[in-house]
Amino acid sequence: MIDRNQSSGLNLGKVAIFGVDSREWNLWMSNMDDREKLMPLVQLNEVFPGDTNGRDTLFGGRLMSIMDTAAGMAASKFCSEDVVTISVDALKFKRPAYQGDLIRTIARVVWTSPRTVGVHVTSCRLSRKNWNPEEICSGFFFMVAVDSSLKPTNVPQFTPDDEESKRLHAMADRAREGMRREDS
Numbered sequence: 058m059i060d061r062n063q064s065s066g067l068n069l070g071k072v073a074i075f076g077v078d079s080r081e082w083n084l085w086m087s088n089m090d091d092r093e094k095l096m097p098l099v100q101l102n103e104v105f106p107g108d109t110n111g112r113d114t115l116f117g118g119r120l121m122s123i124m125d126t127a128a129g130m131a132a133s134k135f136c137s138e139d140v141v142t143i144s145v146d147a148l149k150f151k152r153p154a155y156q157g158d159l160i161r162t163i164a165r166v167v168w169t170s171p172r173t174v175g176v177h178v179t180s181c182r183l184s185r186k187n188w189n190p191e192e193i194c195s196g197f198f199f200m201v202a203v204d205s206s207l208k209p210t211n212v213p214q215f216t217p218d219d220e221e222s223k224r225l226h227a228m229a230d231r232a233r234e235g236m237r238r239e240d241s
Contacts, residue, residue, distance in 0.1 A: 104159075104160060114153040166215055167222060168225075
């Protein structure tokens with residue numbers, strides 16, 4: 058659920074993003090309802106030779122880049138603002154992906170503060186032999202909404218409305234609290 062009373066409102070004066078110009082972006086965003094803005098973002102990538110190490114497994118840094126991109130798109134879709142990554146927390150690499158695999162990344166907004174959007178991101182490898190997803194990595198990405206001067210700006214507030222959302226919201230809240238303690 059999005060609470061627009063706690064935000065600065067929608068700023069639809071976008072620059073080119075996701076390969077569309079500002080007119081296309083404004084039209085797309087103005088036609089999207091709150092439910093659509095909360096739908097998980099799904100991204101597919103193929104693991105190419107340049108993405109792998111000597112054992113033909115995907116570099117962890119390349120996977121982090123894929124996940125960060127998905128988190129940024131999900132956060133920007135949610136708050137209708139440009140966003141920048143402020144932190145990544147609880148990133149867990151579970152198994153490798155190999156050259157030729159497809160990587161399915163799902164990014165879902167699960168937490169907000171006045172200017173920050175927390176996104177839970179999960180990546181799975183899809184082997185072309187069986188297309189069964191195997192989770193390879195998950196974590197929380199925290200994005201700050203910024204205006205055209207790169208100054209932080211307010212975002213709509215997220216309220217979890219089902220058990221899974223509440224569980225992920227609590228996990229993101231603990232991750233963010235832990236980072237704040239480390240900063241002080």
